Amino acid sequence: MHVSDRIIYLFLFLVGLSLIGMILQSWRMILYPYLIVIGITILIGMWKSIIHVPKKICIPISVSIIYFILYGLLDILSLDSIADKDYYIFGMTPTMALYLIAILPSAVIICLLYAITFTHGNMSNNTNENHELDEVIK
Amino acid sequence: MNGIITGIVVVYLFICILIGIWATRQTKSTSDFLIAGRNLGMFVMAIAAFxxxxxxxxxxxxxxxxxxxxxxxAAGVLIAAPLGFGLTWFLVGKRMWMMGSKGDVYTLGDVVEKRYDSKAARGWLGIAITLGVIGYLGTQVQAMGIIMHSIFGVSPKVGALIGLTILAFYSVGGGIIASVYTDLFQGIIMIIVSIVIFFIAINVGGGMQTITQNLQSADPLLATSFGTYSMVSIACWIFLFSLGAAGQPHFINKFLMIKSPKQLKWGAFTAGIAYAITVLLVVSIGLSARSLYIQGKFPELATPDDSLVVFVTHFTPSVIGGLVLAGLLAAIMSTGSGFVTLGAASIVRDIPRAFNIKVKNELMMNRIVVLALLIISTLFSFYMDTLVALLGVFGWGTFASTVFPAVVLGLIWKRATKQGAIASIVIGLFLNFLLEIGQKYGIVILPEGVVVGAFSLAISIMTFIIISLLTQKENVRLDKEMLKAMEG
Structure with missing residues (x-):
C-alpha cells in the first residue's frame, strides 16, 4: 500500500472520529483527533523534503505534540477557571492568556515553518519520489 | 458622524476608485481579468489572500x-484562520501553482476538469461556487450597509448600494487585478489600524486587568478563553476554519496568480501574521466594549454587530475612528471583489464548459456577470435577517465542504475519482443548504452546538474518500505532468 493511501486512510479515520464527536457532542473527541490531522497536513506538505532528509518527519510530529500539550493544558485550566478569580497573567485569566500568548502565536509559527522548510528545487524533481517516500516511511 | 471620519472614508473610497481605473487599463485579456496575468509577487498575493x-x-x-x-x-474562528493559512500553503501551495503552470488554467473548475478529466465535476463545482458566492457576498453587502449607515446616516439599504456601486466600478473594469491591488491597499489599512486600535481599546477599557475584572463581575465565563459559547461549537469552528481554509476558492485560486514558485516561500507567514494582528482588534474592542457596558459607559445596542462602529465613534479619536471604519469597509470590499470575480468565472467559464459550450468574448461576459452577481447578492442580502457573523460561517462552510475534498484532497491523492469528487460536492452543497434552511425554520437535526459547516465538511471528506475507493475501476490514468503537480 502506498504511503499516500495510508495517510488518506488515517485522515479518514481521524475525521470520522471528529464526526462521531460531533454526533455525541463531545468537544474533546472533535478537537483531539483534529490536532493529529494538523500534523498529517504538514506531513503531506513536506513529503518531498522528508524524502531527502528523513529526520524532518519530526517536524509534523512535533507540531501535533505541541498542540496536544497546549490544548491539554487549556483543558485542565478550563476545569477550574471560573473559581480562579484572583490569578492573572498580563491582566488576563490563565486560559485567556494561554490562548492569546501561546495558541495564537503557534498558528503563526506554523506559517513560519512553511518558509523555513520550503525547498523550491523540489518542484522540478521527477515523479518517482512517491515510491522513494514509501520506502523511507516503511 | 463627524466630518473627519466621513472625510477619511470618502478619501479611502476615492483611492479604491483610482485603483479601479488603473486596473481597468491593465486588464486586456481573460487571463488578466481572472488570474492577474499570472504575474503576482509574494507580498501582493499574501496580503490579498489575507x-x-x-x-x-x-x-x-x-x-x-x-x-x-x-x-x-475568536477562539474558534479567528485563531483557527491563521493556522489555516499555514495548512493551506502546505497542502496546495505548490500543487496549485504547478496546476496553473499547465496553461489555460484560470479557475478551480479548470483544475478539477484537468485532474479528473471530467466536465461534470467542473460543472458541479461551478454551481457550488456560484451559490456560495451569492450567499457569502450577501453577508458582505449586509455588513457594508451597517457601516455606510453609521458613517453617512443613510439607510442600510442605500448605504449598501453606495458601497456596491464603487465595488462594481472597480470589479467590472479591473477584475482580479483591481481586486488584488485594492486588497493590498485595504490589507495594509487593516493591519495598521488593528495595531493602533489594540492599544487604544485596552487603554479605554482601563487596562487588561480592569477589563478582565469587569467581565468577571458580570459573568466569570466572559473572561475565559471560550466565553459563554458551547465548547462543541468552538471545536467545530477550529476544525472548519483551519482545515476548511484550504477550501475557500477566493483564497486558493490566488495560487494560480503567482509568477514563480519562489514567491510561495514567505506567503503563509505574511498572510498568517497579518491575520493574527487583526485578531487583536477584534478581541480588544469586543472585550473592552463589553467591559464599558458593564460599567454603564457603553450605550445599549440594537444588535451586537453595531458594537464595533459604536466603539470607534464614541471612544476613539476621529482620525482613528475614520481609519478603523475605512479598514472595516476595506475588509468587506476586498472580500466582495474577490467573490464577484470568482462567481463570474464559474458562470462564464466553468458551467458552460461543463456542457461543451465555450463562451465567446469571455472578458466582456465576465464583466457583465460581475455586475449581475452584485445585483443578485444585494437582493439576497435585503431578505436576510441573520447576524453577519453567522451568515459568514454558513458561507465558509459551503465552500469548505464542496471545494476541500474535490480540489485539495484530489490534488494529493492519486486514487481519487471523479465520482468521489462529484458526490462530495453535491453532498456538501445540499447538506449545508438543507441543514441551514432547516435551522432557520426551526427544524434542528444536528445536536446542539454542532456547526453545520463542520458537520458537512466531515461528511463530504468521508464521502469523497469512500466513493473514490468504491469506484477505482473508473480512475483515470494521470499523465506525467499531473503526477508532478500532485507531488507538489
Missing amino acids: SSIQSGFGLLGGVGQTYDAGMGF
Whole structure:
C-alpha cells in the first residue's frame, strides 16, 4: 500500500472520529483527533523534503505534540477557571492568556515553518519520489 | 458622524476608485481579468489572500460576537484562520501553482476538469461556487450597509448600494487585478489600524486587568478563553476554519496568480501574521466594549454587530475612528471583489464548459456577470435577517465542504475519482443548504452546538474518500505532468 493511501486512510479515520464527536457532542473527541490531522497536513506538505532528509518527519510530529500539550493544558485550566478569580497573567485569566500568548502565536509559527522548510528545487524533481517516500516511511 | 471620519472614508473610497481605473487599463485579456496575468509577487498575493479571508464577518461580526458572549468566537474562528493559512500553503501551495503552470488554467473548475478529466465535476463545482458566492457576498453587502449607515446616516439599504456601486466600478473594469491591488491597499489599512486600535481599546477599557475584572463581575465565563459559547461549537469552528481554509476558492485560486514558485516561500507567514494582528482588534474592542457596558459607559445596542462602529465613534479619536471604519469597509470590499470575480468565472467559464459550450468574448461576459452577481447578492442580502457573523460561517462552510475534498484532497491523492469528487460536492452543497434552511425554520437535526459547516465538511471528506475507493475501476490514468503537480 502506498504511503499516500495510508495517510488518506488515517485522515479518514481521524475525521470520522471528529464526526462521531460531533454526533455525541463531545468537544474533546472533535478537537483531539483534529490536532493529529494538523500534523498529517504538514506531513503531506513536506513529503518531498522528508524524502531527502528523513529526520524532518519530526517536524509534523512535533507540531501535533505541541498542540496536544497546549490544548491539554487549556483543558485542565478550563476545569477550574471560573473559581480562579484572583490569578492573572498580563491582566488576563490563565486560559485567556494561554490562548492569546501561546495558541495564537503557534498558528503563526506554523506559517513560519512553511518558509523555513520550503525547498523550491523540489518542484522540478521527477515523479518517482512517491515510491522513494514509501520506502523511507516503511 | 463627524466630518473627519466621513472625510477619511470618502478619501479611502476615492483611492479604491483610482485603483479601479488603473486596473481597468491593465486588464486586456481573460487571463488578466481572472488570474492577474499570472504575474503576482509574494507580498501582493499574501496580503490579498489575507484581505480576502479577513472579511466583514470576521471583523464586524467577530467584534459583535466577542462583545455579546466573550472570546469563544475568536477562539474558534479567528485563531483557527491563521493556522489555516499555514495548512493551506502546505497542502496546495505548490500543487496549485504547478496546476496553473499547465496553461489555460484560470479557475478551480479548470483544475478539477484537468485532474479528473471530467466536465461534470467542473460543472458541479461551478454551481457550488456560484451559490456560495451569492450567499457569502450577501453577508458582505449586509455588513457594508451597517457601516455606510453609521458613517453617512443613510439607510442600510442605500448605504449598501453606495458601497456596491464603487465595488462594481472597480470589479467590472479591473477584475482580479483591481481586486488584488485594492486588497493590498485595504490589507495594509487593516493591519495598521488593528495595531493602533489594540492599544487604544485596552487603554479605554482601563487596562487588561480592569477589563478582565469587569467581565468577571458580570459573568466569570466572559473572561475565559471560550466565553459563554458551547465548547462543541468552538471545536467545530477550529476544525472548519483551519482545515476548511484550504477550501475557500477566493483564497486558493490566488495560487494560480503567482509568477514563480519562489514567491510561495514567505506567503503563509505574511498572510498568517497579518491575520493574527487583526485578531487583536477584534478581541480588544469586543472585550473592552463589553467591559464599558458593564460599567454603564457603553450605550445599549440594537444588535451586537453595531458594537464595533459604536466603539470607534464614541471612544476613539476621529482620525482613528475614520481609519478603523475605512479598514472595516476595506475588509468587506476586498472580500466582495474577490467573490464577484470568482462567481463570474464559474458562470462564464466553468458551467458552460461543463456542457461543451465555450463562451465567446469571455472578458466582456465576465464583466457583465460581475455586475449581475452584485445585483443578485444585494437582493439576497435585503431578505436576510441573520447576524453577519453567522451568515459568514454558513458561507465558509459551503465552500469548505464542496471545494476541500474535490480540489485539495484530489490534488494529493492519486486514487481519487471523479465520482468521489462529484458526490462530495453535491453532498456538501445540499447538506449545508438543507441543514441551514432547516435551522432557520426551526427544524434542528444536528445536536446542539454542532456547526453545520463542520458537520458537512466531515461528511463530504468521508464521502469523497469512500466513493473514490468504491469506484477505482473508473480512475483515470494521470499523465506525467499531473503526477508532478500532485507531488507538489
